[in-house]
Amino acid sequence: xxxxxxxxxxxxxxxxxxxxxxxxxxxxxxxxxxxxxxxxxxxxxxxxxxxxxxxxxxxxxxxxxxxxxxxxxxxxxxxxxxxxxxxxxxxxxxxxxxxxxxxxxxxxx
Amino acid sequence: xxxxxxxxxxxxxxxxxxxxxxxxxxxxxxxxxxxxxxxxxxxxxxxxxxxxxxxxxxxxxxxxxxxxxxxxxxxxxxxxxxxxxxxxxxxxxxxxxxxxxxxxxxxxxxxxxx
Numbered sequence: 001x002x003x004x005x006x007x008x009x010x011x012x013x014x015x016x017x018x019x020x021x022x023x024x025x026x027x028x029x030x031x032x033x034x035x036x037x038x039x040x041x042x043x044x045x046x047x048x049x050x051x052x053x054x055x056x057x058x059x060x061x062x063x064x065x066x067x068x069x070x071x072x073x074x075x076x077x078x079x080x081x082x083x084x085x086x087x088x089x090x091x092x093x094x095x096x097x098x099x100x101x102x103x104x105x106x107x108x109x
Numbered sequence: 110x111x112x113x114x115x116x117x118x119x120x121x122x123x124x125x126x127x128x129x130x131x132x133x134x135x136x137x138x139x140x141x142x143x144x145x146x147x148x149x150x151x152x153x154x155x156x157x158x159x160x161x162x163x164x165x166x167x168x169x170x171x172x173x174x175x176x177x178x179x180x181x182x183x184x185x186x187x188x189x190x191x192x193x194x195x196x197x198x199x200x201x202x203x204x205x206x207x208x209x210x211x212x213x214x215x216x217x218x219x220x221x222x223x
Contacts, residue, residue, distance in 0.1 A: 008149065030209060045212075087152070097212070
């Protein structure tokens, strides 16, 4: 079967750095997405990785290792507004999105 | 604002009611999706439409009936639902299906079945 694993919940301090991990086992791979979802709001696109390595976009970076079936989302200089759920999703060989259950990130002052 | 709107935002219905959820996208996309989001579970893809044609139905019970009258509008008709159908129903759109483009989501309809 296809599976995406990510931690259910994480807590971090304002101004710090946090890394949210995602591991996957899917039938094929055509890229990995990260989405952010604030409570009661729509998920919004953060990043897409299809090649190995780190992609940086402001305070957020996303890393991919295809050989390890592993990705992480790195958030720097955390702000209170970063409190949200972060969803990892993999595009499989049929170009279907397989979703993780999301990681709820709690930022404390 | 993501360019995808959903109404109503909240809905409470009894098991014998009939209601409809509406989604509208203003992005000129060709593909639209219905997802079910339950607490602490992955998003469940329910239906996919491409250019108003249904291309996927992931074994969804017949008490959920989608309708796509044009590429900008998507409906989900609900009847004789069960309490376990209570969830957040998300609509999304993308430029096309089967590609690597990101999906744009609406804010969802929080459905409670009593």
